[in-house]
Amino acid sequence: MPRTKEGQGEADTPIRLEVVPRRGLRREDAARYVGISTTKFDACVREGRMPQPFRIDACVIWDLRRLDAAFDALSEISEPNSFADWS
Template sequence: MQDIQPRGLRRTAAAAYIGISPSLFDRARAAGVIPAPRQMFGVALWDRHDLNSLFDGKPAMKADNDNSSDYWDRECATGNLAS
């Protein structure tokens, strides 16, 4: 039978996959260097493809708003329906 390599990795396995300790993984994650995990079935999983992008020199995916201005947040939340 062929070994199956999971695409989703838990924190410790994700750290080992890229060759660093879990504590360094946590610090790099907090600094925004490592992409955020995906929540699947109540478990935080790092996508192997996202981790591969670190070695390809691509920036980490950002799920949060990386815009320094909240212009659209203000404009869309005004409730002003008259145009």
């Protein structure tokens, strides 16, 4: 059920939430997408473990599909053998 606007005088007015799928992600969103901090993400990009971005005018963008491919490659070579290996 949609949330309602608070303090607007009409408590029953729904807020329209629109989810838009994105193919390109900015740095913070790309790091969040793969589940790491921006600092770690930057290091992974420098080391070649994550893809390089591209520019659309002044926007620096990471391609979601390339992030998926890089993440898949990382998970294939670094799967832990047991829960004890996670620490």
